[in-house]
Amino acid sequence: MAHDGDGFHSTVDEHAAHIRELLSGITPADETVPLAAALGRVTAAQTLSPVDLPLFRNSQMDGFAVRAADLAGLENGQPVELPIVGEIAARPLEPSPLDAGTTVRIMTGAVVPDGADAVIPVEDTTTTGDRVTITRARFVGEFVRERGSDLAAGTALLPAGQRLASRHLAALAAAGIGSVTVRSRVRVAVITTGSELVGVGTVPTLGQVFDANSVAVQAAVEAAGATVTFAARVTDDVTAMLDALHLAAASSDLVVTSGGISMGDYEVVREALEPLGARVGHVAMQPGGPQATARVDGVPVLCFPGNPVSTQLSVEVFLSPLLREWAGIDAPPRTQRVLTGTVKSVPGKRQFLRGRTLPDGSVETVSGPGSHLVAGLAASDVLIDVPVDTIRIEEGSTVDTWTL
Secondary structure, eight states, X not given: OEEETTEEEEOHHHHHHHHHHHTTTOOOOEEEEEGGGOTTOBBSSOEEOSSOBSSSOEESSSEEEEOGGGGGGGGGTOOEEEEEEEEEOSSSOOOOOOOTTOEEEEOTTOBOOTTOOEEEEGGGEXXXXXXXXXXXXXXXXXXXXXXXXXXXXXXXXXXXXXXXOHHHHHHHHHTTOOEEEEEOOOEEXXXXXXXXXXXXXXXXXXXXXXXXXXXXXXXXHHHTTOEEEEEEEEOSXXXXXXXXXXXXXXXXXXXXXXXXXXXXXXXXXXXXXXXXXXXXXXXXXXXXXXXXXXXXXXXXXXXXXXXXXXXHHHIIIIIHHHHHHHHTOOOOOEEEEEEXXXXXXXXXXXXXXXXXXXXXXXXXEOSOSOTTOHHHHHTOSEEEEEOTTOOEEOTTXXXXXXXX
């Protein structure tokens, strides 16, 4: 990593390694949360079922519980008629054992009585008064859900590292488990800067722009398995910036800022953090060249450039991979695709071009390389990773892509 009067100069990989080291002290602890708060979280340990699933023998169908031996006549094509001696609904009860030569009406999910070893669906029967005629043979065990046939008590219900979807929560609830131990979320503060920024939903005057970065960074943080504990928008005022940084550090494991780190005037983040020992410089990438890191009150601060595409790509390249690791979330795939069209790149910079996957699996560029082209990024589903020493890629070449 090189340095000069304009700050550090590094490659993407060098800066990513620096950020990983800076954030290495963040060690989120596991936590136990109720099922209502567990969707999307990642299990910290294997979960064993405390009970058999199903909890008891029950019927898979509405119909009649029988002893299969009583249906022997069906083997010769002759219907079998049995007396109906009771009814079992799906409710708490302990039914009497079923005597030979009899049947009971039974509902789906109801307890199958001792002695019964099959259930005849109602559609295979004809009922007259208190007798039922069965017209189709069934084998032992048919339409009876045996206790523990889904999962036996003491065996693994969910593995460690499982990101919880609705089906996993349903399995936990079915086993009577009301809470689950998950990997903790890293607490992230987000500060956007610039006197020109206004909130979404207001009416901007000439020279004002909507604060898309606040929305984008917070959404990216949440999507990567972290949680936003502080958010602020700060004008180009150093005192206000320092106040916001101290508040952010007090409530988070990590602070992310956007804007204010270039070498011109009104660079409020740089002016606030350089006296505190911030590293400010450039990474050989486009978009996203200006980068900085610092610590405030012992809390690491990642400073990304303010142009909206630069901000979003900086988060995707440098921050989201680490957040996903902490949360236990798999990274989006990086694949090789055939390029449609020709690409030109800037010498000495690793470019992340916006791309769209075509139906045949190839990829085309979307819009230009500009760091302000938010619509182009929104229309993309991959980034085309152009190496730093490449200035041109011909149509039909294979390129590396990052799934967004």
